[in-house]
Amino acid sequence: MSTLDTKHFKGYRDKLNITLSILPITVLTIFIMVYPLISVFYHGFTNWNISGTTFIGLGNYSNLLKSGKLTLLFRNNLIMLLAIPVQILFSLLVAYLLYEELWGWKQFRILFYLPAVLSSVVIGYLFRTFFALNGPLNDLLRLLKLKLLVVNWLSRGSTAFIVVIIAMIWSQFGMAVLIFLAGMSNIETYVLEGAVVDGANWWQRFFRIVLPMIVGTIEFYMIVLIIIFFTASFGFIYSITSGGPGYSTTTLEYMIYLKAFKSNLLGQSSALATILFLIVLILVIFTFKVFKKLGDWQ
Amino acid sequence: MKARLNTANRLIIVAVLCVIAATTIYPLIFMLINSFKIQSEYILGPLLFPKQISLTNYKIMYSSYKIVRLFNNSLVIVSCSIFFEIFLCSLAAYAFAKAKFKGKGYLFLFFISMMIIPFQVLMLPLYIMFARLNLINTKLALIIIYTATLIPFALYFLTTNFRTIPDEIIESAKIDGASYFRIYWSIILPIGRSAMITLFILDFVWLWNELVLALIFLQSDETKTITAGVATILGRYSSNQPLMLTGLLLSSLPTIIIYTVVAKYLMKGITVGAVKG
Numbered sequence: 001m002s003t004l005d006t007k008h009f010k011g012y013r014d015k016l017n018i019t020l021s022i023l024p025i026t027v028l029t030i031f032i033m034v035y036p037l038i039s040v041f042y043h044g045f046t047n048w049n050i051s052g053t054t055f056i057g058l059g060n061y062s063n064l065l066k067s068g069k070l071t072l073l074f075r076n077n078l079i080m081l082l083a084i085p086v087q088i089l090f091s092l093l094v095a096y097l098l099y100e101e102l103w104g105w106k107q108f109r110i111l112f113y114l115p116a117v118l119s120s121v122v123i124g125y126l127f128r129t130f131f132a133l134n135g136p137l138n139d140l141l142r143l144l145k146l147k148l149l150v151v152n153w154l155s156r157g158s159t160a161f162i163v164v165i166i167a168m169i170w171s172q173f174g175m176a177v178l179i180f181l182a183g184m185s186n187i188e189t190y191v192l193e194g195a196v197v198d199g200a201n202w203w204q205r206f207f208r209i210v211l212p213m214i215v216g217t218i219e220f221y222m223i224v225l226i227i228i229f230f231t232a233s234f235g236f237i238y239s240i241t242s243g244g245p246g247y248s249t250t251t252l253e254y255m256i257y258l259k260a261f262k263s264n265l266l267g268q269s270s271a272l273a274t275i276l277f278l279i280v281l282i283l284v285i286f287t288f289k290v291f292k293k294l295g296d297w298q
Numbered sequence: 299m300k301a302r303l304n305t306a307n308r309l310i311i312v313a314v315l316c317v318i319a320a321t322t323i324y325p326l327i328f329m330l331i332n333s334f335k336i337q338s339e340y341i342l343g344p345l346l347f348p349k350q351i352s353l354t355n356y357k358i359m360y361s362s363y364k365i366v367r368l369f370n371n372s373l374v375i376v377s378c379s380i381f382f383e384i385f386l387c388s389l390a391a392y393a394f395a396k397a398k399f400k401g402k403g404y405l406f407l408f409f410i411s412m413m414i415i416p417f418q419v420l421m422l423p424l425y426i427m428f429a430r431l432n433l434i435n436t437k438l439a440l441i442i443i444y445t446a447t448l449i450p451f452a453l454y455f456l457t458t459n460f461r462t463i464p465d466e467i468i469e470s471a472k473i474d475g476a477s478y479f480r481i482y483w484s485i486i487l488p489i490g491r492s493a494m495i496t497l498f499i500l501d502f503v504w505l506w507n508e509l510v511l512a513l514i515f516l517q518s519d520e521t522k523t524i525t526a527g528v529a530t531i532l533g534r535y536s537s538n539q540p541l542m543l544t545g546l547l548l549s550s551l552p553t554i555i556i557y558t559v560v561a562k563y564l565m566k567g568i569t570v571g572a573v574k575g
Contacts, residue, residue, distance in 0.1 A: 014397070017478040021393040024386045025409070025449050032446030033412050036423035043423070094318060097311050100303065104312070110561045111319040114326075117557040119507030121529040122546045126325050129344075129539055136328075136344045170321070178565070202303065231416040235509040239529060253418045260422045261514060273419040284414045 037277070044274040048266035060271035073252045073272075076161075080229045080251060083165040087225060088218060090169070091176035096206055098177065099184045109181070113174035120171065120235025127167040128154065128240050157248025160241045164249060167236050172228065176221060183217030184210060223287045227280055252276050326547075326554070333544035340540045355544035365548055367520070368527040375437050375523055376505045379444035383452050383501065384494055386445070391456035392486050396468060406457070413450040418510060425514055435518045443511055448501055459493035460486060499560055503553050524549045 044060060046053040064070040094112065098105045115123065130137050131153040138150045153159045187210065195205050211218075233251055237243055243250035243258065250258065253276060259269035303311070332340055333355050334348045359365040393399070394406055424443060425434070433439040463486065471481050487494075512526035519531070528549045532542045557564070 014478055015399070018393045018397050018399050021389040022405070025390045025453065026405075028386070028442070028446040029409060029412060029449055031427075032424065032443055033415060033420065036420040036427070037415060039423035039426075040419055094315075097315055100308075100311060102308055102312055102315075104315075106565075108315045108319055109565060111322050113561070113565075114322045114554075114557065117503050117507075117553045118550050119509065119525050119553075121507075121509055121525055122550050123325075125528075125532070125542060125546055126329070129543065130328075134341075139344065174322070202307070231418065234418065235507075235529075238509065238513075253416070256418050256422070257510065257514075260425070266422060266426075269422055273422065276416060277419045280414055280416055 040270045040273045040277070042270075043267055044271035046267050046270075048270065049264065053267075056267070060267045064268060064271060069247075069255070070275075072247060073250065073255055076247075076249065076251050077230060079161055080165065080168075080233060081226065083169055083229065084222060084225050086165075087169045087172065087176060088222060091173045092180055092211070092218070094173065095177045095180035095184060096210060098181060099210075109178065112177050115171045116174050118171070120232075121239045123167050123171050124236045124239025127163055131163045154241060155245060157245060160245065160249050164233070164236050164240050167240060168229070168233065171236075172225070176225075179221050180214065180217060183214035187213050219290050220287070223283055223290065227283055230276065230279060230283075252279075329543045329547040329550075332540045333547055335540045337538050337540060344539070355541050356548075358541060359544055359548060363527075363531060363545065364519070365524075365545070368522060368524040368549075371437065371516075371521055371527075372506060372523040372525070375440050375444070376502060378437075378441045379448065379505060380498055380501050382441070382445040383448040384497060387449060387452040388456055388460075388487065388490065388494065389482065391453055391460050392482050394453070394457045395460035396463070396465070396486075406453075410450050410454045413454070417447055421510060421514055428515065435516060435521050437516075437521055439515050440512060440523075443515070444505055444508070447511075448505075452497055452501075455497055456490065456493060459490055463489050496564070499556060499564060502556060506553050 043053065045055060045057055047056050047059070098109060129135055132138075133152045133155075137153075141147070141149050151159060153163050191213075192205060192209060195209055200208065230251075231253055234253055234257065237249060237251060237254045241249040243254050247255075252272060256269050256272045256276065259265045259272060328344075331347055332344060334351045334353070336352050336354055339348065394402065428434055428439045428443075467485055468481055471485055476484070506523075507525055508523075509525055509529060512523045513529065516522045516526055519527070522530070528545050532545045
């Protein structure tokens with residue numbers, strides 16, 4: 001990409017203009033993002049309330065560890081991550097179906113993305129209504145004489161988690177399908193045509209050609225999904241389970257909110273926020289590594 | 299490769315796609331048909347069409363839940379935030395794309411690295427900060443925070459777009475005596491318009507649906523956004539499902555309408571911008 005040569009925008013006036021252009025977003029970023037980030041780091045080591053702070057070193061972290069909260073949160077976040085393979089496999093198959101470019105595929109693509117424009121609250125409440133004890137799903141199961149499957153979905157941690165996960169997958173899969181389709185569109189047509197000539201069937205083409213050729217896209221999207229499941233579950237959990245029953249569906253991100261705004265344990269909330277930030281940071285660095293590897297390979 | 303399938307297989311594929319599409323469309327229909335029912339009719343059969351159309355839920359949303367005020371709050375907050383975001387970021391992106399100054403690369407990296415900070419990490423210090431400034435429960439607080447959180451992506455998006463504007467155009471404008479801001483106003487803004495429209499659409503959907511920050515910073519019913527309002531007010535009275543479904547439907551209407559209008563355009567944008575590999 002061509003950056004403009006030095007002839008342009010030199011001289012005092014332009015220097016002033018450039019400063020004026022960049023100053024507002026710099027100020028905003030420092031006050032709204034950088035300062036709070038430093039503040040969270042610091043307060044993770046303190047006992048913090050509105051009246052003041054006392055430094056307690058690693059107290060918050062050891063409290064979280066000792067009370068078993070941290071283990072519980074990690075367990076819950078790991079359960080959420082189980083959704084990722086399901087999400088990827090399902091979206092890949094749907095993308096592959098669309099890739100055939102059969103009747104109406106462009107319209108299907110538009111319909112599949114629809115849930116992504118709904119808010120997590122709307123989706124969450126919809127799912128809560130749908131999976132309620134006397135809700136439409138159980139009604140349908142009773143109608144089909146499948147009484148065994150009629151359970152109070154939201155009253156147990158395990159089934160409540162399933163509802164949250166399905167809601168998240170449903171809201172995200174349109175995006176995944178679009179990304180995978182974009183990846184598939186880079187596959188040269190003659191490769192697949194050759195495979196057809198050699199007698200490879202539909203499934204073989206999927207597993208032997210399409211899948212290996214978009215493995216880079218899958219890797220990239222998997223890391224995006226991990227970040228999404230770590231940082232974008234709030235609305236779903238808030239509206240479907242409120243973290244319950246007990247704390248059985250409370251994730252790291254939801255606990256940051258509960259500690260800060262429900263139990264007034266600001267220091268512990270900051271410690272959890274620090275942990276969340278570090279996890280995301282590590283994942284991002286990892287993403288860049290993957291990308292670099294891809295670059296070398298190409 | 300394409301269309302090497304026989305008719306039976308094609309029909310199966312289209313049928314499968316139809317079923318999946320039904321799951322994404324059906325919730326909207328579910329909200330719509332139940333919004334015309336009263337509680338007692340809903341309990342009898344949530345999946346059935348209403349026997350007679352009742353507008354009670356809409357009337358309650360209008361009179362008791364002040365749906366118009368919630369809409370209004372959302373519109374003010376979302377449009378102001380996006381206006382400031384696009385104005386400030388296009389100005390900065392112009393400098394990053396077309397001017398030369400010391401430390402440009404590092405400064406740019408600084409801004410886009412902010413993209414990775416989840417805002418749940420920042421919400422508590424921000425809350426304390428705005429509480430000290432006495433700005434909790436004001437639209438201004440949310441506008442400032444939204445604008446700031448949108449900066450990293452917008453700056454990245456607009457800078458990459460502005461870089462594609464040919465230098466020759468800017469050069470000849472300079473020779474004609476156009477000032478720095480004159481070039482921004484009459485060259486950069488008109489040419490970058492489609493990028494800014496895409497940004498507007500993406501950010502509108504994102505901010506309209508944003509929950510955590512709206513929940514924390516707007517706690518009084520007078521200033522709530524529609525998403526936060528639906529989450530809290532309806533959550534409190536959710537035993538009346540048809541009323542809740544009406545609220546959910548109304549709150550999603552703006553994004554659904556925008557999406558229907560721009561879907562084709564957006565599909566192109568997302569696919570082009572997606573990863574290579």
